[in-house]
Amino acid sequence: MTENYEITKKTVHKLLPRRSPYIHKGDCGRALILAGASGMAGAAVLAVRASMRSGAGLTYICTPKANYQVLQTAAPEAICVDWDRVADKLAGRGNDPWNYDVIAFGPGMGVSASARRMLKAILLSYDGPLVIDADGLNLLAREPELTGFAQNYSGELILTPHVGEAKRLLEDVNLDQTTSREEMAEALVRKFRGIAILKGAGTLVARYSSALKTGAVTAWRNTSGNPGMATGGAGDVLTGVIAALTAQGLSPWDAARAGVLIHGAAGDLAADDKGEYGLIASDIVEELPYAIDEIINMDVTGDEDEERKS
Template identity: 40%
Template structure:
């Protein structure tokens, strides 16, 4: 795992470390894209662009000081609509990875947007939260995709996706993760204790880092941003995903050492991402 991280060249610049596009947000759910954006930067992305409904532009511009906020047409309703699609498709052309669905909300328009982004994107996409919920009744969207797709469900989201009980999924976490990975040719991250990462071609990785304090709102948004960041920096999808999961857990473990499990919040995990990365030895970049 440690060999996946490289030392940075002395003559490098921010353009060398990728552009992450975080697409999400809706009224009352600005925290999700904010956490993904900040996590992507803390994991080393050179740029992070936050694409949110235009009604949320002011609050996101205040929250996201190191990233770049791109307001998307929303007809003033505070969530993406059909009129949002063209702006989104224009912006993703310049991204190196995409984090899609965080805090987005669920309806027919947003399901259509997710489908069109998957069809149009030429770069890896991390599908989280409401993107997964939107796909639950339209799984055929995953049948044909040019870009690499990573989905990051918790057991409840996977239960809805497969229409089986959470209890059944928890009994066979590896089986169902691998089943979906192979059926749709995607990478699956089944979150929880000993998070499972399943690839249709590269096998299974079971994570051993992390702790119960990370069971807190926004923790999954942090993971989404971390994986998207590593993808934008050029790691292959399976390596980026398993490394993101591993570092996410280490950051949570470092937070526990400082504040314990009960009071941990998502921003505590983000604050410890650089320390998690610094705990590694880096290989020289060629």
């Protein structure tokens, strides 16, 4: 049975940490994003810029060398790392001094043999919070071996499918036209045993209610966002937001709920400015700082606690 709650700005106001005056970039976390196969450098740019605009202290991007020039022009604050270095780090070799607080895999990665090898190495060797989006989800859907590794992942898994990706991930589960989004989110949690973010209008964030990962599933419905966000790359932005919040010390569950609300709130600010037709994913990135600022500084004195929906 699924319990339902709503994610509001007030929920997120309570979750976001306030910064100490003495904080430094190392305290704000290191997010590693793997994104952007050939022709998809844009997906990497969007995820990386979203991570930086959501407060990650350092954002690293692992992407083909052919993308470096684009990345270092569009996101000069990000650090490009090559896969060999990351692989050595995961294997406990090499001289990479950075400890990544979170890894996000997938935007524009493609489903090539090398993308598959990378995801396999991460699932088998990393044990921190792992966000899997886009082509990472497509790889899980088409490779039973990777699904098995994901089901047994030793860290916390955050999957971020839209309905199309969710259907691919749940091909072995009986879905039909009457299957609700709640049922789909619940099926994802039961299959992968992690956090499932089922995107779309009223994004659902779901996980098992108890740490034992049995019994009831809890689902929280996002209250922000608008149809203007139905535009290519908007999901890549969400991946960067969630990675940044996790890197900054929110638990994956809190980062998932806060991330979808902030992402939608930034989309709402972008729609206020540009309308829903001409809104593009980069506009959402640009509004992230304002959305976060508004939520941190909102006045919640005297508000009733209205999170529980049913």
